[in-house]
Amino acid sequence: MFNPFRPSTISGFPSGSVVLKTFVRGKRQSTQSASTKKVVNQLSALSASRKQPKLLNLCNEDLIKHRTIVNAWKMFKRREEQRRHNQLKKQYKSIYNAMEDLKQTSPKLFELANAKEEGKRFPLEMRVPTDFPPTQPWVYNYSPKKETK
Amino acid sequence: MLSRISLRRFSVLGAAKAAQKAEVDWIASKNQWSYFNDESYVKRSESLKLNKPEIRESLLSNSSESGPASIENYSQRLAYHSPVAIDETFKMAYEMLETDAGLIYKNIDRFRAKLKTATDEKEIEFLKKTIDKLLVSAEISNPEVLYNATFNPASTLDMSQPVYRQLAKEKWESYDLMITMQRLEQLHVIPDTLPTLEPKVDVKVKFPHNLEEEFSSWVTPGEILPAYAVAQPPTIQIQEFDTVESKQLYSVLIVNPDTPDLATNSFSTTLQYGLANVPLDNVDNVIDTKKLLENGDKFTFKDYVPLVPEKNAQNQRACLWVFKQNGELSIGDVARENFDIRAFVETHGLNAVGAHVWRQHFDRSVETVREQYGLGKGRVFRRVRGTKPIIE
Amino acid sequence: MSLNKVFIRQFSGSGAVLRAGYSTVQPVHHLVKVNKAALKPLYQGVLLPKDDIKSVSFKPTEISQDRVAEHYQNTLKSDLLLHNYEHGATTLKGNKKRSWGEDSPYKLYRNLKKPKGVSRPSKDVHPIRYDNVPEVESIVIQSYNKDALDESWLNISTRLQLAQITNVKPKQIYSKANILPWRVRQGKPCGGKVEITGRDMTQFISTLTELVLPRIRTFQGIKNTSGDSNGNITFGLDPEDVKGFPEIENFQELFPNLSGLQITFKTNAGTDERARTLLSSLGFPFYNP
DSSP states (O other): OOOTTSOOOOTTSOTTOOOOOOOOSSSOOOOSOHHHHHHHHHHHHHOOTTOSOOOOOOOHHHHHHHHHHHHHHHHHHHHHHHHHHHHHHHHHHHHHHHHHHHHHHOHHHHHHHTSOOTTOOOOTTOOOOOSSOOSSOOOTTOOOOOOOO | OHHHHHHHHHHHHHHHHHHHHHHHHHHHHHOGGGOOSOTTSOOOOGGGSOSOHHHHHHHHSOOOTTOOTTOOSHHHHHHOOOOTTHHHHHHHHHHHHHHHHHHHHHHHHHHHHHHHHOOOHHHHHHHHHHHHHHHHHHHTTOHHHHHHHHHSOGGGSOTTSHHHHHHHHHHHHHTHHHHHHHHHHHTTHHHHTSSOOOOOEEEEEEOTTOOSHHHHSOOOTTOBOOGGGGSSOOEEEEEEOSOOOSOEEEEEEEEEEEEEETTTTEEEEEEEEEEEEEEEOSSSOEEOHHHHHHHHHHHEEEOOOOOOOOBTOOOEEEEEEEEEOSSOOOOOOOOSTTOOHHHHHHHHTOEEEEEEEEEEOOOTTHHHHHHHTTOOOOOBOOOOOOSSOSOO | OOEEEOOOOOSSHHHHHHSOOOEEEOOOOSSOOOOHHHHOGGGTTTTSOTTSTTSTTOOOOOOSOOHHHHHIIIIIHHHHHHHHOOTTOOOBOOOOOBOOOSSSHHHHTSOOBOOSSSSSOOOOBOOOOTTOOOOEEEEEEEEEOGGGGTOTTHHHHHHHHHHHHHSSOOEEEEOOSOBGGGTBOTTOEEEEEEEEOHHHHHHHHHHIIIIIGGGOTTOOOEETTOSOSSSEEEEEEOHHHHTTSHHHHTTGGGOSSOOOEEEEEEESOSSHHHHHHHHHHTTOOEEOO
């Protein structure tokens, strides 16, 4: 296996051919082909090692300031969440009360109101709001395309 | 849709909101967290202040040109840069949290007023607990308190404040408690001495007569100590985390369950040290030499004798148990040898709240310590071949 | 706690050795849970929670406005509550696994019988109230690369493509079966898979609905038949469609061989119909195949 007299072979070259490594002064030349380099680059882009941002070294005061800011932010988020929850609860209760009311006053309308709407879809024109909406945000005279068959 | 709903909401709750807002404004103007010792309003202790004035200045006011005061090295301080806009954001956050704390203090006032008129024992206990909880939640996000608890040693914190006790308890539970319980279980202190332990207090032990740093600091549970390092009675710190109003009485036992008993080819338990009726509270929580010199005779029902393992005996455990007493105890004469700790605990109605353990084996200082305590020369154990054949 | 020889206390050393020992688990006598990792000095830094700024894995999360999440919270949630409200609705029991009976110990401890009529148990369907309004919990994106079965390095590009699109490092997936005519062998890498939640998820939704899907000429929408009957909707994108992602579009020479995506929306809607309405509210079109 480690016979010094046997000529070294490298996969990819025909066995028997000797590859001599000659020293080149200056910049090291890569022996990889362009496509191999590309794959190696892709792999290194995928792995997270050595790409972690440096750990922030805060002084004691700034660390406490940061924790205070985080505490306040958490409190804000918690209240926001609670507010939304309460609002939805109120909405649910008023839907319930309205339906109860309708059930007493007009059973027929109640049946219609409580019917399941299978296949209901939101209009595609309803977009997520942006800071800079288009000049014409809503097409008022829009009518969905007729199915041609 | 949202705006319509919120509009309606505001119109309904308008009046209540306005009243609440006025209250909030009033509390904000009171500047809650920098408000100390005022009779007219909630009393706050000075110990809730950051204890170093220059750091307090640099924490609460904007970062100065000369850099943060907590960095002592001058060139490092100049080279330090704070994150962008941290001061402005901190100010906003501080105001928000302070207003919230103000509301909590307002609540505490109400509960305190209730407590003054309350007569039922259960109600009083409930009110006290609630007030403690509220006091913690009012101060736990105060940056000054956070700074003190994070960067100052625990011994400098004012343990009469519920918030510091809460923070100390969290710290204890995250490390020291687990170490203690692991060692007690691994070294079979539980169940060899007492069946189990539900830890309530942090028990720390040190031997201050030692000059070497290695033995004069707090002992890690399970450590093996030489005889000369334990030659004098230990200083015991018993940190309670619940509020103790007037003094609570504690008793402390150190037992050695590994005294060789040749007659039965087994071991017996020896009582090495017995203290009872030691009054402690949240702040005054150490049984040290000073206290023992002053009132030692009152507390001590069995004088301290260190463990002196004889040559070739196994490692011996010094098991320290701390008990909470329901009232004052009168303990008569207790024999040191063949001490039955379970019976002792049962007869006196003691409640184990904490424990500690260290180990010892024979070393060259044992003979000196034996002489010091007048115990005579120690035995040397040797293996003796049995007279009976192993296979009959 | 460890398996060890029973603890015999005896002063003489040989007695315990001569006695036959047996393995036992020492009982724990106290109520404190000991986390051994937390006691090791080496682990102290690793055990910090990830949102602590001192932790090595700290990553600031809330760094910009989340349009899609805000739109959902402010507008869609109340609409969805109203739409899904059904007066007097009760929980529909799912088809569950059945007991074999209790008249014999063999039946008592036997694995449960399959549900009636079907092979798999189904979940209960709860009526929608204010605390369970349908929402997208996560999105699973999977990409299969057949060519990677022969040359495993081809899989790198597929996973990088997923990472580029989603901002999350994907997991490698491996083929499970041996199918010789297709040259599929067990344990060969054949693609990538990634599950995104939170801000990455909403960013992906907005990219998909605002940039990618509108530019696909042949795209009609998600099929109205799609879904696993538990409220999870899946649809696929061709390699040609994947080019529409701006993260890929601008670096096309880096991705000569794109692979298609299989996108699954995991929702807590309970039924497919509710999940479809939810997705349509976020801007996904649907069509009848």
